[in-house]
Amino acid sequence: MKHYFLGLFIFMLILGGCKSLQEKGTDQYLSGQYQYAINTFSQILEEDPENEEANQIIAESYRLSNRIENSADYYQKLIDIEPSFERYFFLGQSLKAQQKNEEAKEAFENAKSYTQDEALLARTQREIESINLAAGIENYWPYHELVNYRELNTPGGDYAPIVSENFLYFTSARQASGIYPATGTPYTKLFRARAEGLRVDVGGIQALPEFPNEEGLNQAAIAISPDGNTIIYARGNSTSPKDLPETALFASYFRGGGFTLPIWLPVNEDENWWNSTPAFSPDGEVLYFASNRPGGYGGIDIYKATKLANGDFGNAVNLGPTINTPGNELFPRPTPDGKFFFASDGHPGYGKLDLFVAESDESGKQVVKNLGENINSPADDFGIFFTNYPKEGFLSSNREGGIGDDDIYYFEDKTPKPKIVNVLLNVFTKQRVAGEPDQVLDQARVVLYDGNNKQIGGDFSNSNGRVRFTLEPQADYTIIASKGGYFSKSVPYSTRGKTPDPATLIQDVTNVSLDTTIVLDQLILEKSIVLENIYYDLDKADIRPDAARELDKLVQILKDNPNIRIELSSHTDARSSDEYNLDLSQRRAESAVNYMVSQGIDPSRLVAKGYGETQLIIKNAQTEEEHQVNRRTEFKVIEIKE
CATH class of the missing domain: 1.25.40.10 (Tetratricopeptide repeat domain)
Known part of the structure; x- marks a missing residue:
């Protein structure tokens, strides 16, 4: 190049x-x-x-x-x-x-x-x-591998590949008819070969058939519009004093069943300006190219020109100092996702031309990144083209170890296939039976929700009370179990920390089996259920932090069972007057109800009732432990709405 x-x-x-x-x-x-x-x-x-x-x-x-x-x-x-x-x-x-x-x-x-x-x-x-x-450059694509396309390259220069309509087009010094005196290397021409992705029919390479290659000058850096009807390429370095003094962009158009002879593009503007390395935007409405025209930021800058009403490209605009530097920027390559790839020797790199990408960061600001040492080298690296963005494509380089001067390389994404970990979760549903071990509860509806509260699974438990789900590792879920005649229950479940590190695995697929059990309580009208660990300071009705944590469990029950209405009751022991205990228990019950309302429970679903010492469990209690049994907070379902 x-x-x-x-x-x-x-x-x-x-x-x-x-x-x-x-x-x-x-x-x-x-x-x-x-x-x-x-x-x-x-x-x-x-x-x-x-x-x-x-x-x-x-x-x-x-x-x-x-x-x-x-x-x-x-x-x-x-x-x-x-x-x-x-x-x-x-x-x-x-x-x-x-x-x-x-x-x-x-x-x-x-x-x-x-x-x-x-x-x-x-x-x-x-x-x-x-x-x-x-020194601090990181690989932009850590697993991309670059390979010299040895079957395609020759001892001369081969570079600037692009693919259009199942043909690979590129520049090559093969079949040269003269020596370029500036470098002592053969003049270059345009060639093509059939291609499917990275596979090129190297036995079928032919000189560009759309129009003849000219002798005694360099023809290079071809661009073809997305619709295949326009070819733009760089032409220059003629030894004839009658020819143009500088490299310029020429265009050939598909007309009447064939391509026209190339003509000088108006976007060149001045025949003494160097213009080359063209590329179309993905929609074909913008032409990008490199030029040394006055008013830039350095030696060679990248410009863009929009398509005019007559089909020409005009109003060339410099891409600005984020991309262009006092050095040289060329070989632009815009991509459909808004990123912009190019070659530069002015941005931080490994020596001469490196490949870079300009992209937006989290704040929307455009930043330029070197693609890293698995793509770039101390030599010239340029002319990237994607056949399957961003996983594979071609580029050019004159790095050590090549076949000739500039060579064509292909790259592929060799990201290792991730080790798959399947988490098989067995959910067992059981019912609580007073005074007995929990028993299997079959035909319970078990529903699984992901971390975004989206339902991703559901089934009825079998005769063994089991439902199986396949979960992702390192993820959070919610499981809801329900059955007629029982309180529905939701429980959080996380697979975090419960699976092996994929980096330590040898097999491609590893299954991890986990178990969890959900126990449902029977829903019986007017049956009192004691809330454990609801304590109040002496002679006070304020909700303590430890009591709040227990009341949160009742709040969750009400959220899981939106069709029930409950009475929350407070009971005292018999060590104060009946009137005092009745008032204290009522205040405590109301305090508990008010707390649950503050947690989002509709007040119409709650009834506060203080019973004082009228419903002692242990009459004539003597010990503190016996008094504690009598001092309790209970709830009971008083209505089930259909």
Whole structure:
């Protein structure tokens, strides 16, 4: 993808045989033939290693042809001759591209000593902070794996893949007809092959059939509209002085059964501006592209242009400083969920171009994240395209270990299948029988609710009083059991802490069996039921905290059984006067009723009754324990509404 950083001057100087080697190299450099200039000035350095112009032009030629990692020795030699801000700054960028981060930071710090320009100082500090921030980058997709598509790649450049209508389109140096003098690499053309997802018919690769590839220039970075009717691609770097001076966007349209010959897009605006790496929005109404036009934030910025009434794209707008930096941003890729992927060497990363995503955080603010080291490398990583967003797709990289220059890679989500834990809960329904062990209660209706109070299961208990539910681990539920003639009862149930950690499991599926029992009380009219542990301070009717906790149980019974009306009664012992005990018990009963009303119970469902000492259980009580039996709070159902 090094061609994307390159422009070519309007004309090529015809070198005469009478020129000196130094003049020849200078002409090559000025005409954008960077690789030729490197070769020429390397000959000069063999005889004169200290030649300042030779070191300068080789360093700049590597930088301008996107090979800045090769320029460190030359910038260091220039610094030894005469240090300057630019020489230290570009040395820092070269060292950063080599992942020599501490040396790069030292070079950037030295650069600060040679300028007082606030913009340059800010840019240098940004480079230092970028190196520091890169150390804390986390993988955006921890389980995505990247694989070189070796069967698809060649020893030359292969990059910028996209998929449209079951074809993979990409840029490649195969079948090249000439050498691009700026880099010394073959010119590129557009190709396609049938594809289904990540599977590509590598035996059926053909040159782009929609329109002919041109000779003697680079054709690259293709975009196809969602409806398949518009092709936009980058074209440039021609050696002909009659051709356009810069890389520009061209479009071909499907008309009358075929595609038109490509035409120059108005969105380029100026033929001297570099425009490339196009991409359509998911609905095809917006065109994103990269450009070095004036007014941006750095070298190359990403812009967007909306579709006009005549079908062209216009009114290009810079995406702003959140995405664009003083460095280079290109290869945009918007996705249907509003995220925006792109390549950049200006945001904190691992060296040269890395892949990033811009997305909204919890507050709605747009933030940019590096995709991490399982996607990015110290080399150039760019041109992401999703075949199944976000689980799989393609991207391009010239990282070590590839087949050629730029290679096409595919990525897949290899997230391990989660270990499944099924919680099998056996709910047993029983009935309370006075003086006997609890007995099985069959045909009780048992209903299960999730943490959002949504019913997710229900059945009648069998002859053994059992109902079985399948629950999720680490979740909260409510179980309600009911049967005619019995108080309905709701009980909370949680599986938290009751299942093994999935990370410790070996089998894909593990079943955990748990049991719980719900005991129902018979609902009998006018039968008094003692509320245990309802205590009052001496001669007082206030509800104590411990009594409130017990009354909450009665509140729950009333909520579980909305069709009953009860009398709540209070009883005293016989150690004060009848009149005093009657008044005290009435106040206590009313206090208890008032508390339950405060907890949401309709007052019409409650009757407060104080009996004083008129209903002693143990007459002639002598001990404190016997008096306590007489001092009690009871309730009884006085009405069951149908």
